[in-house]
Amino acid sequence: MATLLSLHAPRPNPHHLIRASSSSSPTTTTTTTTTSTTTQDSPQSLEERFGRKGVKFTESGGVPTVELSVRNGSSVSLRIPDGLVTSYKPKVYWKEDGFEEVLHTIPSGLDSGCPLKGGLSLVLNDVSKDGSLWQASQWTVKDSESDSIDAVQVELSCSNGDGSLEITYVISLYLLCMATAVIVKNKGNDTVKLTSAMLSHLKFKSRRGAAIQGLRGCSYCSHPPLSSAFGILSPAEAMEQEPPGWPFFNNNGNEEKEGSWIVEDNLYTILRGKLSRVYTAPPMDRMKRIYNTPPSKFETIDQ
Amino acid sequence: MGALQLHPPLPVFKHNITKSSYKLCSKLHLSRGFHKHNALETTSSTDTIDQEEPPSIDFGFVSPRLLPDGSPDVQIRSAVGGRKLRDIMLDGHIDLYGPYEKPLFNCGGGGTCGTCLVEVVEGKHLLSPRTEREKEVLKRKPKTWRLACQTVVGKPDSIGEVIIQQLPEWKTHEWE
Numbered sequence: 358m359a360t361l362l363s364l365h366a367p368r369p370n371p372h373h374l375i376r377a378s379s380s381s382s383p384t385t386t387t388t389t390t391t392t393s394t395t396t397q398d399s400p401q402s403l404e405e406r407f408g409r410k411g412v413k414f415t416e417s418g419g420v421p422t423v424e425l426s427v428r429n430g431s432s433v434s435l436r437i438p439d440g441l442v443t444s445y446k447p448k449v450y451w452k453e454d455g456f457e458e459v460l461h462t463i464p465s466g467l468d469s470g471c472p473l474k475g476g477l478s479l480v481l482n483d484v485s486k487d488g489s490l491w492q493a494s495q496w497t498v499k500d501s502e503s504d505s506i507d508a509v510q511v512e513l514s515c516s517n518g519d520g521s522l523e524i525t526y527v528i529s530l531y532l533l534c535m536a537t538a539v540i541v542k543n544k545g546n547d548t549v550k551l552t553s554a555m556l557s558h559l560k561f562k563s564r565r566g567a568a569i570q571g572l573r574g575c576s577y578c579s580h581p582p583l584s585s586a587f588g589i590l591s592p593a594e595a596m597e598q599e600p601p602g603w604p605f606f607n608n609n610g611n612e613e614k615e616g617s618w619i620v621e622d623n624l625y626t627i628l629r630g631k632l633s634r635v636y637t638a639p640p641m642d643r644m645k646r647i648y649n650t651p652p653s654k655f656e657t658i659d660q
Numbered sequence: 661m662g663a664l665q666l667h668p669p670l671p672v673f674k675h676n677i678t679k680s681s682y683k684l685c686s687k688l689h690l691s692r693g694f695h696k697h698n699a700l701e702t703t704s705s706t707d708t709i710d711q712e713e714p715p716s717i718d719f720g721f722v723s724p725r726l727l728p729d730g731s732p733d734v735q736i737r738s739a740v741g742g743r744k745l746r747d748i749m750l751d752g753h754i755d756l757y758g759p760y761e762k763p764l765f766n767c768g769g770g771g772t773c774g775t776c777l778v779e780v781v782e783g784k785h786l787l788s789p790r791t792e793r794e795k796e797v798l799k800r801k802p803k804t805w806r807l808a809c810q811t812v813v814g815k816p817d818s819i820g821e822v823i824i825q826q827l828p829e830w831k832t833h834e835w836e
Contacts, residue, residue, distance in 0.1 A: 538728065574753035647718055649752070650736045653727065 403437075409503035411530075412511060418472060423498070425509045425530040430456060433530045440496040440513055440526055441587055442477035445535055461558040463589060471586065475558035478587040479526055479539060483517060485550045491517050493524055507532050521545025554583040559657070566660030567628040572636055575651045578618045580635040595633040625658065717741050717786065717814055720823040721754045724831040732833070741786070741814030744769075745824070746776055749808060756808055758827045769809040776808040777801070781835050783822030788812040 400421050403414040413424045417436070422443075426432040434444040446456040462475035481493040499514040510529040516522060523542040529535060543549050561567040581592035618639040642648040716738050723733035737752040746769055749756045760766045760775040767773035771793040779802070780787060787806065790798070794810045805828060813822060825831060 536728070646713070647736060647738045649738070650734070652735070652753070653723070653733050 403498055407498055407501040407511070409501055409509065411503045411509040412501045414498075423501075423511055425511060425528070427509060427530055427532055428506045429532050431530060431532065431535075432456075433528065433535050435511070435528055436471070436473075437498060437513065438496055439471050439587070440479055440493070440515070441471060441473065442528065442535075442537075443473055445477070447533065447535075459559055461560045461589075465586075474587050474589050476587065477537070477558070478556045478585060479537070480552075480554045480556060480583045480585045481524060481539070481541070482552045482583070483522060483549060484552055485547065493517075496526065499525065519545070521547070522549060552583060554585075556582065556585055556588055558589060561628070561659045563660070564629045565627075566658075568625040568658045568660075569628065569655055570625050570658055571652050571655030572621045572626050573624055574621065574649070575636045576618045576620050576639050576642070577634040577636045578616060578639070579633060581633055595631075597631075599631045715741070715817045715819045717783075717818055718821045719748065719752075720821070721749065721752075722781070722823065722825045723755070724825070724827040724829075726833060739813075740816055741818035742816040743813060744809060745778065745787070745806070745811040745813050746808040748813065749778075749824075749826075755826055758830065767809075771797070771807060771810045774798075774807065777828055778806055778808045778811075779825035779828035779831075779835075780804050780806055781823040781825050783820060783824075786814045786818055786820045786822055 400414045400416045403421060403423075408414055411426050413426070415422055415424065420439075421437045423435050423437060424432060425435070429448045431447040432444070433442060433446075435442045442460065443462050445459045447459065449455055449457045460476050462473045465472055465474040479493065483491040493515045496513040496515050498511065500512040501510065502512075503509040508529060508531045510527060513526045513528070515524045515526070521544055523544055525540040525542075527538040527540070529537070537555065539553070541551065579596065581596045582588065582590075584592050621636070637651045638648050717740070719737040719739060721735045721737065723735070725733065727733045735752070735754055737748070737754070739748045739752070746756060755761075756776055756778070757766050758775075760773075766775045769776075771791070774797040777798075781804070784804075788811060790806065791810045794807050797807060798805055814820065825835065
């Protein structure tokens with residue numbers, strides 16, 4: 358479940374919020390129908406308010422989407438109400454004038470709701486009260502920013518039923534990478550317990566050549582990912598061992614039992630066999646006075 | 661073979677990314693819950709020092725680039741004293757050489773190539789003084805910079821705290 362791409366996002370700075378002062382007032386409520394509770398704006402009105410150079414609001418399959426693009430042609434495509442990034446195509450040096458789609462999406466086969474699974478999605482659950490689980494799901498555009506050549510950014514916001522949680526999701530696109538940042542503000546009086554994940558589905562050329570570098574020395578244990586409507590594998594499916602038709606690749610299967618912590622020995626964590634792990638400092642270690650902190654940077658390698 | 665490696669961008673919204681300076685001790689202690697053991701204190705601290713724990717030195721290794729929210733990117737390690745700083749960093753999988761990590765790009769601990777540069781932010785009293793080789797290689801560098809392969813950290817029974825800035829030539833912030 359560790360995030361596979363380590364990126365530098367811009368610092369959440371008040372400049373973004375200052376620019377939005379004119380549009381943060383509740384003019385987002387559509388004035389026509391009063392019965393509908395979701396406040397969806399038409400792409401034209403979004404384009405008027407938030408459109409910038411490199412930030413374009415359109416509609417895809419009846420759903421407002423925003424397309425971010427920068428000078429070298431890299432682009433990101435994001436579905437607004439779901440907060441799902443469906444496409445990231447950076448400019449790559451190994452193809453002349455070429456772009457490579459990094460994210461993997463598949464049709465979800467659902468008639469209603471989101472027609473896609475995969476991509477890059479944010480899972481944010483409020484688990485403070487037992488039984489009633491609130492998930493961040495209805496996103497609206499809050500602001501956009503562009504420096505008109507090298508970087509563009511769009512901010513989505515979401516709040517829970519009683520307004521006690523205010524969540525801002527910032528998606529940025531730069532020349533060589535994209536970044537996401539999530540800011541959660543607790544405006545209520547009670548403490549809030551959250552579980553969250555960034556589910557990233559990436560395309561690799563082959564299983565044999567997919568690896569992560571930088572996790573050596575960090576402890577890991579088997580752990581299922583968080584469940585989400587956009588996940589291609591459910592948590593249970595992710596934890597299933599692969600059938601023994603691949604005996605040479607799945608050499609980790611016997612050692613990893615859920616709950617046991619192992620220290621990563623290899624320079625490259627090869628993703629040939631199916632695995633579902635969390636890389637962090639084990640909870641028992643964190644009780645000690647001093648413990649080895651997990652790495653903050655790692656690289657994904659695709660050969 | 662094409663390796664898909666995405667590099668972090670140069671700072672974009674430039675109005676915020678001038679060199680920031682840090683009051684290092686308070687920031688690191690607060691964020692990591694260090695209990696400060698000072699080898700020079702002898703009076704009242706004997707109560708607070710855990711008698712069961714074998715003596716070791718606490719290390720904080722700071723990356724040259726800050727985290728996206730502006731805070732320092734610190735890796736915490738703990739090691740027994742008496743060893744070279746280079747060995748402690750390599751065993752702890754800390755990035756010491758940066759781009760010079762590849763085979764034959766560094767002298768492997770000989771003290772001749774000058775690529776294992778580190779800056780000592782705190783804990784100087786625990787480190788051995790600069791050797792003649794270091795003085796030669798680091799003639800034009802700031803006084804706080806050391807060669808990790810020539811620096812011995814403390815003795816096997818030392819207790820204390822050392823904060824090291826990795827790759828000081830590439831750092832984007834300053835220490836007060």
